[in-house]
Amino acid sequence: MKTIALALEHFSRFAGGAESYAVALAHTLVEAGWEVHLFAESWDGEPAGAVFHQMAIPHWWPRWGRMLGFALEHRRLTGSRPFDVVLGFGNTIAMNVYQSHGGVHWCSTARQLEAEPSPLLRGLKRVIGTVSLKQWMRHWIESAPFRRTPLPRIIAISQMVADDMVRSFGIARHEIDLVYNGVDSARYHPEQRERLRGPFRRTLGLAPDEVVFLFAAYDLKKKGIIPLMEATAMLKQRVGDGFRVVAAGGCPSLRQARHLARLGLKETVVFAGRIRNMAECYANSDVLVHPTYYDACSLVVIEAMASGLPCITTRANGSAGIITNDVDGFILDHPPQAAALADRMALLLDPGQRAAMSTAAAARARTCTIQQNHRELLRILDEVAGRAVISSAARNLRATQ
Numbered sequence: 001m002k003t004i005a006l007a008l009e010h011f012s013r014f015a016g017g018a019e020s021y022a023v024a025l026a027h028t029l030v031e032a033g034w035e036v037h038l039f040a041e042s043w044d045g046e047p048a049g050a051v052f053h054q055m056a057i058p059h060w061w062p063r064w065g066r067m068l069g070f071a072l073e074h075r076r077l078t079g080s081r082p083f084d085v086v087l088g089f090g091n092t093i094a095m096n097v098y099q100s101h102g103g104v105h106w107c108s109t110a111r112q113l114e115a116e117p118s119p120l121l122r123g124l125k126r127v128i129g130t131v132s133l134k135q136w137m138r139h140w141i142e143s144a145p146f147r148r149t150p151l152p153r154i155i156a157i158s159q160m161v162a163d164d165m166v167r168s169f170g171i172a173r174h175e176i177d178l179v180y181n182g183v184d185s186a187r188y189h190p191e192q193r194e195r196l197r198g199p200f201r202r203t204l205g206l207a208p209d210e211v212v213f214l215f216a217a218y219d220l221k222k223k224g225i226i227p228l229m230e231a232t233a234m235l236k237q238r239v240g241d242g243f244r245v246v247a248a249g250g251c252p253s254l255r256q257a258r259h260l261a262r263l264g265l266k267e268t269v270v271f272a273g274r275i276r277n278m279a280e281c282y283a284n285s286d287v288l289v290h291p292t293y294y295d296a297c298s299l300v301v302i303e304a305m306a307s308g309l310p311c312i313t314t315r316a317n318g319s320a321g322i323i324t325n326d327v328d329g330f331i332l333d334h335p336p337q338a339a340a341l342a343d344r345m346a347l348l349l350d351p352g353q354r355a356a357m358s359t360a361a362a363a364r365a366r367t368c369t370i371q372q373n374h375r376e377l378l379r380i381l382d383e384v385a386g387r388a389v390i391s392s393a394a395r396n397l398r399a400t401q
Helices: 017-031 063-078 103-113 119-131 133-142 158-171 192-196 200-203 225-239 256-263 278-282 301-308 319-322 337-347 352-365 370-401
Strands: 003-007 036-040 053-055 085-088 097-099 154-156 177-180 213-219 243-249 269-273 287-290 311-314 329-332
Touching: 003 017, 003 063, 017 036, 017 370, 036 063, 063 133, 063 158, 085 133, 085 370, 097 177, 103 119, 103 133, 103 158, 154 158, 154 370, 158 177, 158 319, 192 278, 192 319, 213 225, 213 278, 213 301, 225 243, 225 256, 243 278, 278 301, 287 301, 287 337, 301 319, 301 352, 311 319, 311 337, 329 337
Parallel strands: 003 036, 003 085, 036 053, 085 097, 097 154, 154 177, 213 243, 213 287, 243 269, 287 311, 311 329
Antiparallel strands: none
């Protein structure tokens, strides 16, 4: 039986994107006959066939100390027994397969800084970041796979992340496997609109004929809430009513709420809070607007496209790599500008344009399923496990000679 070690701080289907992805991958590995070992501080119990290894890192340690402690403890524990595959997600320094779901740290930090509207504060945060022990520790851990000899199998979850790895770590492009994120095609598909559309809108006070622009994020600032608010105000000046913006996930800060009021958008923008059934949310929306400052490969974009929603996002989102601009969505320059965003939103108020792009978006997303993602991952993991068995046999042979 092939053995694999996965490591994250928390394994939970209901946590962030990397955590839920790791749990789903672990399920697939168990079903494929692998012996799966999970190294984490906490675990929700899924999948039942996995073996859990508790990582006890003191909570009172500073953040940089917790990151270092986790990486060193993981190296110690995985080194105590042979695994065919040790898969690192970006928080470990020992692995033979590396798949970061956060992208390249310095690239993401630089792009996310653009979300700060004040040039003075943006500059101050940039200076603080260059001397922050936490930031340097994150970089040291993240760069570990690129310092190893031989180089681990490197997997990028988007073309943008692959390009950032080449620039940041000096490796050749052919040394990177590109495997885009995928979504559950049985859960996210255009037919959900007929089954689920209606009640959700009535709950939020949305008219049946209003065009709904969906914005789904917990970190509203980094995902572009400010340019979205300003674009919405511009669009309202142009066309008046007939559309609404639904923000799902996070709640606005006091500063954001005041900005919304100054723009006169309190009735236009609806904050729906945490959504338990995103399939229902997509079914009751018409366009996804995701003017993010950085996403390694946003799942919300792929889910929305699979549900038949044209998407507007930025070049700083790895998911833009699956979008054909002006065909199944729109790609904005980074950092996102409100006027450019308003122009794209205006185009999608047209029913014909929206319908054509909806069909194209759903067709494109059918090539990015979680099943396809797992097939590609298992192919790579099988190859690495095969090499590990050969290497182990060679070592044993040398030892007997």
